[in-house]
Amino acid sequence: MIFNVIGYWKNIILLWACGISLTFVLLTMPGKVMAGEAEHSAAVEYGAYLTRIGNCMGCHTTKGGQPFAGGRRLSTSFGVFITPNITPDKETGIGLWNQQDFWQALHQGKSRDGRLLYPAFPYTEYTKVTRQDADAIFAYLQSLPPVSQTNPAHDIFFPYNSESLLAVWRTLYFKEGVYKPDQSKSPAWNRGAYLVQGLGHCNACHTTRNMLGASQDEALTGGQIMGMNWYAPSLSSNLEAGSGDWEIEEIVTLLTTGITKRAVASGPMATVVRQSLQYLSSEDVLAMAAYLKSLTENDIGNVTGVHFSVTSGSFRKQLELGGKIYQEYCQACHGADGKGAPGIYPALAGNRGVVMDSPLNVIRSVLNGGYPATTAGNPRPYGMPPFQQILRNEEVALVVSYIRNAWGNRASLVRALEVDRSKGGDD
Missing domain, CATH: 1.10.760.10 (Cytochrome c-like domain)
Known part of the structure; x- marks a missing residue:
């Protein structure tokens, strides 16, 4: 009888404890769900901002086409590259990709299936992007409406269409690695360097390339843009587009509006300003301006120097x-x-x-x-x-x-x- 009474009360206590636990779960679960949704929403919003900085839509959207659905033709001396669909369509886009797949593309220049990507996709610069930022960009891209669009294959000339040759090229010219801050510089300078060298991939245009299309250096020394009849001037020389003698505010104005009293962004740079740079936060554009200004601190070139003189x-x-x-x-x-x-x-x-x-x-x-x-x-x-x-x-x-x-x-x-x-x- 005593054991029956004890067993009875044990059951009562157990049911009471379970009730408390269930009540706790029911009370806390909505908070966790809401917190998770808020974190995801914040990641998507930040990813949208980063995607603007990288001007991803500029390449992955053809004229008159759906945003991010690819199909844009990039003509180079090595052939024609067609940008891929990066909407979350499972058949023709990146709907089956996960965060690791996307990180692998940006950081290592490899597709989901391990296939080597051509450096027409600037993974040579994107490798410097942090994993956190890559995940945010991926979250944003996955939030887009899926677009079913099958794009043509690349039309690359022989022998550049050889994956073996591409592997050799990567060995010679591709250095994998996230941006490492310079501890001797300020946080703002490092943020600017990170944006310019990495996500902004400025060196993809402002560089001289060799016969194999590899950048000669990372000093933004200028060069003709591959596949375009435009010259991207040196950002580290006062004889071209160096900003060492500019005030920070003037650099900020040029980056965000495309025009100042003594300079105008034209050609492809005007497009970059319109599609990307004008959306920079005030902190980021100041950081980028500080970094760009510092590039000419050791340049002794005279802005008004004589290039050529003939009196015939x-x-x-x-x-x-x-x-x-x-x-x-x-x-x-x-x-x-x-x-x-x-x-x-x-x-x-x-x-x-x-x-x-x-x-x-x-x-x-x-x-x-x-x-x-x-x-x-x-x-x-x-x-x-x-x-x-x-x-x-x-x-x-x-x-x-x-x-x-x-x-x-x-x-x-x-x-x-x-x-x-x-x-x-x-x-």
């Missing part, structure tokens, strides 16, 4: 002819003195972009015209009309030569052949 009669004759063309087509906006209108029409006098060794960007601007980036800080930019259908190659060469040597500018003359070679290419 033939030289003067060409400048006279170019001056007449300038007066007819350019002077109304850029002024007789070449000083333009600050914030509207860029100055040509003393413009480093005009007197760089490579005249390519000036030629392209005259041929194709264009607009600075349309941004929140410059919502209605003034544009330049194209003159490709108005001026012959010889006339373009003359007027560009004049611009490069008027008002104290000094640079080499431009030939009609250079104008002809600059035509075409991706804007």
Whole structure:
């Protein structure tokens, strides 16, 4: 009888304890679920921001196509690369990928199945991205609406279509590794370096490449953009686009609006400003500006240095002819003195972009015209009309030569052949 009573009370106590436990679970579970959802939502939001910085949509979206569905053609001297679909579609996108697969692509340059990726995808820079940031980007991409879009295969010339050759290339030129902070620098400087070197992949354009398409260095020394008839100027030389003598605020303005009193982002850089850089947080753009300014701290180049000097009669004759063309087509906006209108029409006098060794960007601007980036800080930019259908190659060469040597500018003359070679290419 006693044992029956004890057993009875044991059952009562057990049921009571279970009730407490169940009540605790029911009370705490919604909080955990809500916390998990909040963390995921925050990761997706941060991933969207990082995706903007990396300008992922810029490459993974073809003109008129669905965002991130790929299909954009990247023409290079090695063939044509087609960007893949990175929406979460399970058949044609990355819907079957997980975080580790995505990290492997960014960090190691390998696809989900272990296949080596071509460096047209800038994993050579993305390898510096942290795992936390890679996971956030993946979370954002997985939150997108899936788009069923099968894109064509790459059309790569022989022998560059050999995976064995690609493996050799990686051995020679690819260094895997997350960005390591420089302990002698400030946290802001390191943040800027991380963004420029890694997710921003600035070196993908602002570098000279060898015959195998590998970057010659990581110093952002400038070079012609692969597959494009545009020159990305050196960011570490005061003779080109170095910002060592700029105030931080002016660098910030150029990065976020695409225009300042003495500089305008044009061509592909205008697109980067519009699609990516204008969305940087104030902290990140200040950090990036601080890092970019520091790149020229050891550069002794003189911004107003003489590149080229000729005093022959033939030289003067060409400048006279170019001056007449300038007066007819350019002077109304850029002024007789070449000083333009600050914030509207860029100055040509003393413009480093005009007197760089490579005249390519000036030629392209005259041929194709264009607009600075349309941004929140410059919502209605003034544009330049194209003159490709108005001026012959010889006339373009003359007027560009004049611009490069008027008002104290000094640079080499431009030939009609250079104008002809600059035509075409991706804007």
